Amino acid sequence: MTRPVTFPTTRGGRLKLGLGGAVVAVLAATTGCSTSSPDSGADKPSASAGGASAADAAAGSSKVIQVVAAENFWGSIAGQLGGSHVKVTSIITNPDTDPHDYEPTAADARTVATAQYAIVNGIGYDSWAAKLLAANPAPQRSVLTVGDLVGIKDGGNPHRWYSPTDVHRVIERLTADYKKADPADAAYFDAQKSTFETKTLGEYNSLIAQIKATYAGTPIGASESIVSPLADGLGLKMLTPYSFLSAISEGSDPTAQDKATIDHQIAAKQIKVYIYNSQNATPDVQQQVKAAKAKGIPVATVTETLSPAGASFQQWQVTELQGIQRALAQATGK
Numbered sequence: 001m002t003r004p005v006t007f008p009t010t011r012g013g014r015l016k017l018g019l020g021g022a023v024v025a026v027l028a029a030t031t032g033c034s035t036s037s038p039d040s041g042a043d044k045p046s047a048s049a050g051g052a053s054a055a056d057a058a059a060g061s062s063k064v065i066q067v068v069a070a071e072n073f074w075g076s077i078a079g080q081l082g083g084s085h086v087k088v089t090s091i092i093t094n095p096d097t098d099p100h101d102y103e104p105t106a107a108d109a110r111t112v113a114t115a116q117y118a119i120v121n122g123i124g125y126d127s128w129a130a131k132l133l134a135a136n137p138a139p140q141r142s143v144l145t146v147g148d149l150v151g152i153k154d155g156g157n158p159h160r161w162y163s164p165t166d167v168h169r170v171i172e173r174l175t176a177d178y179k180k181a182d183p184a185d186a187a188y189f190d191a192q193k194s195t196f197e198t199k200t201l202g203e204y205n206s207l208i209a210q211i212k213a214t215y216a217g218t219p220i221g222a223s224e225s226i227v228s229p230l231a232d233g234l235g236l237k238m239l240t241p242y243s244f245l246s247a248i249s250e251g252s253d254p255t256a257q258d259k260a261t262i263d264h265q266i267a268a269k270q271i272k273v274y275i276y277n278s279q280n281a282t283p284d285v286q287q288q289v290k291a292a293k294a295k296g297i298p299v300a301t302v303t304e305t306l307s308p309a310g311a312s313f314q315q316w317q318v319t320e321l322q323g324i325q326r327a328l329a330q331a332t333g334k
Helices: 022-029 054-059 072-085 106-114 127-135 146-150 164-181 183-200 202-215 225-234 242-250 256-267 283-294 313-332
Strands: 065-071 086-092 117-120 142-145 219-222 273-277 299-302
Touching (some): 065 106, 072 183, 146 164, 164 183, 164 225, 202 225, 273 283
16 A cells, blocks of 8 residues: 655664655666666665785676665675775665664665665564565576575574674675675685774674673673664673564553563663663663663663664674773783
């Protein structure tokens, strides 16, 4: 059903954007040129991020793979791995947009229609993206669904970009897929991957190792399930009931029992650090943050998408990891 553009708030006040069912009519008529969505912010070739040199690229082909990413955290990685041989357009780039409830625009449909490669998160996180791809079939297009790659099905935790292990699995697959799509530039893509993993992600990898070595087993609390894969990767012990984390993440009401459990954990200082998603600070979460600070429990923040919107994946993650490291140091004296 076609409906006008509206701007209701969802999940803690974040905007739900789109044209609803009106896009469906556009999909079938979509042709030719590729146009990024209004908030894509990525309608230009991605920087090589210090990878293979221009001379190396010249030794291969002049091919540029047209890539669309449902979310900018995967788009940032895809662009840096592909360098001058990809052009990446990310659909979700606005920090105020809720990826769970996004409604594609006509511009998104045109971008997808001409993409040769698509990256979607899956696991029920961006079901709109799968529908958009299905409505725009293209024989030449390959699709990477991250949930399928890492073996997480619908109903599991979809926030795989916060799992260091899964991030590296995505890096491996992207590189392999780029080489398959553009064999003439295989050496270039291998060089990009090597540089990205060893240099570009150097500080990211180092912080993860440092935090795990120093603070493994430290009990923490969190606002939603976005923190769970990161806590696992850092070796931290999550005390917050997963049912609460999932409820906040999905925009549903947590149970009174879960809230009481968390209130007790904070009051008794059973958790050493509280980590919350500042892009989804519901009243319950705000109250927990306030209570944690009142008890002298250090608070750290994460966000669901790149913040600021123009940051790279590694800049964003390093800033958050540094904040978590500081909070852990303050809490434990280590």
